[in-house]
Amino acid sequence: MARKNRPTAEIPNGSMADIAFLLLIFFLVTTTIANDKGIAMLLPPKPDPNQPPPEVTKNDRNIFKILANSQDKLLVEDEPLSDVFELREMVRSFILNFGSPGEEGVEIYNSLPSSMKAYSSSIRRSDYSDDPTEAVVSFKADRGTSYELYVQVLDQVNAAYNDVYGERVGLSAAEFLQLDRDDPVQDKKYQAARQGIPRAISIAEPNKIAN
Amino acid sequence: MPKFGKKSNTSQDIPTAALPDIIFMLLFFFMVTTVLRETDILVKQKLPKAAQLSKLERKSLVSYIYIGEPKQSKIFGKEPKIQVNDVFVEVDEIIQFVNQEKDKLNEAERDQITMSLKVDVESKMGIVSDVQQELREANARKILYSSVQSIDI
Numbered sequence: 001m002a003r004k005n006r007p008t009a010e011i012p013n014g015s016m017a018d019i020a021f022l023l024l025i026f027f028l029v030t031t032t033i034a035n036d037k038g039i040a041m042l043l044p045p046k047p048d049p050n051q052p053p054p055e056v057t058k059n060d061r062n063i064f065k066i067l068a069n070s071q072d073k074l075l076v077e078d079e080p081l082s083d084v085f086e087l088r089e090m091v092r093s094f095i096l097n098f099g100s101p102g103e104e105g106v107e108i109y110n111s112l113p114s115s116m117k118a119y120s121s122s123i124r125r126s127d128y129s130d131d132p133t134e135a136v137v138s139f140k141a142d143r144g145t146s147y148e149l150y151v152q153v154l155d156q157v158n159a160a161y162n163d164v165y166g167e168r169v170g171l172s173a174a175e176f177l178q179l180d181r182d183d184p185v186q187d188k189k190y191q192a193a194r195q196g197i198p199r200a201i202s203i204a205e206p207n208k209i210a211n
Numbered sequence: 212m213p214k215f216g217k218k219s220n221t222s223q224d225i226p227t228a229a230l231p232d233i234i235f236m237l238l239f240f241f242m243v244t245t246v247l248r249e250t251d252i253l254v255k256q257k258l259p260k261a262a263q264l265s266k267l268e269r270k271s272l273v274s275y276i277y278i279g280e281p282k283q284s285k286i287f288g289k290e291p292k293i294q295v296n297d298v299f300v301e302v303d304e305i306i307q308f309v310n311q312e313k314d315k316l317n318e319a320e321r322d323q324i325t326m327s328l329k330v331d332v333e334s335k336m337g338i339v340s341d342v343q344q345e346l347r348e349a350n351a352r353k354i355l356y357s358s359v360q361s362i363d364i
Contacts, residue, residue, distance in 0.1 A: 016230075016231035017227065017230040017231045017234050019231075020231050020234035020235050020238055021234055023238055024234060024237055024238045024241065027238065027241050027242055027245065028241060036266065036267040036270065036273065036327065036355075036357070037264040037265070037266055037267070037357070037358065037359075037360060038261075038264055038265070038267075038327065038328075038355040038356045038357040038358045039261055039263065039264065039265070039355065039356040039358060040265045040353070040354075040355050041353075041354050041355070041356065042352055042353060042354075043343060043346060043347050043352040043353075043354060044347065044352075045347065045350075045352065046347040046348050046350065070335075141336045141340075142336065143335060143336055143337030143340065144335055144336070144337065145335065145336040146332070146333070146334075146335060146336070147259065147330050147331070147332060147333075147334045147335065147336060147339055148259050148332040148333075150336050150339070151259040151261055151356055151358055152259070152261070154261075154356070155261040155262055155263050155358075158263040159262060159263045162263055173263065174262075177263060177264070177265060205340065205344070206336055206337065206340045
């Protein structure tokens with residue numbers, strides 16, 4: 001048998017990779033990685049129709065009032081505020097005021113790192129909270145308030161709380177948020193940071209009629 | 212001179228036969244790991260920016276409510292609407308939706324249902340608070356204002 005120079009019998013598969021690449025790029029472009037991040041909130045339980053709404057017995061100075069109207073203007077502690085980003089510092093000083101701390105408040109104060117004690121003694125305002133256990137941040141938005149502002153305010157208030165929690169265990173607010181509660185070491189830190197200071201954010205129901 | 216004309220028996224090609232396999236492997240990886248969007252979103256979705264975000268722990272417990280101006284504003288008007296699954300709903304239908312979603316879960320997990328509110332930035336608080344009132348009524352109290360991470364200041 002004479003050897004002939006026959007062409008190979010293979011199917012050319014060099015372009016197979018190109019086809020697969022095309023598919024790969026298609027999937028890469030079309031799929032969106034779901035971003036499931038956001039500001040978590042717990043709504044209050046539904047009101048019991050048989051019981052009258054609870055009376056507010058808190059002292060006025062223990063409530064930090066934020067109001068937003070339909071023109072997206074803010075009224076914070078009865079004073080207008082133009083820059084929403086100032087809220088973070090205001091809320092922080094409100095929480096850490098220790099105006100006239102109760103028994104629990106003194107305990108918390110003693111557990112704070114020295115930098116926070118110094119910060120706290122530099123505030124001491126009579127119109128801010130007695131101690132962190134008493135402090136409540138109340139936020140009331142109008143029906144016409146934009147959702148963007150609403151989220152910004154909530155973000156700022158949460159940031160202030162996270163600042164406080166983080167600083168107690170020597171972390172920044174961002175680092176505090178990153179704590180993984182499935183890890184016992186980090187969970188312990190988380191518990192230590194949260195201990196005694198509730199994240200008391202009260203969202204009031206907006207008025208039924210927009211003004 | 213004849214040395215140049217000599218044909219060698221070894222092939223000079225780099226074997227590329229395994230290349231498609233490698234690419235296919237990558238392809239399958241991406242196909243499996245990416246979640247395709249289950250619903251067509253009929254409303255505008257520009258989420259607000261926030262810095263203090265927390266992650267959702269268990270995706271199976273999450274249901275989504277979309278609020279925003281309809282994309283097809285010629286048909287549905289410019290007022291923000293509420294969308295669940297694939298359809299627009301009125302405010303009073305939300306309880307029913309929540310109960311449907313709760314039925315999909317185990318009995319022990321029903322109270323842990325989390326509602327992720329994906330609300331367009333241009334919406335007003337009125338519609339959002341109406342939805343919240345309904346969620347309170349339906350006893351789905353864990354909510355999440357879905358937002359995009361902004362750079363921390």
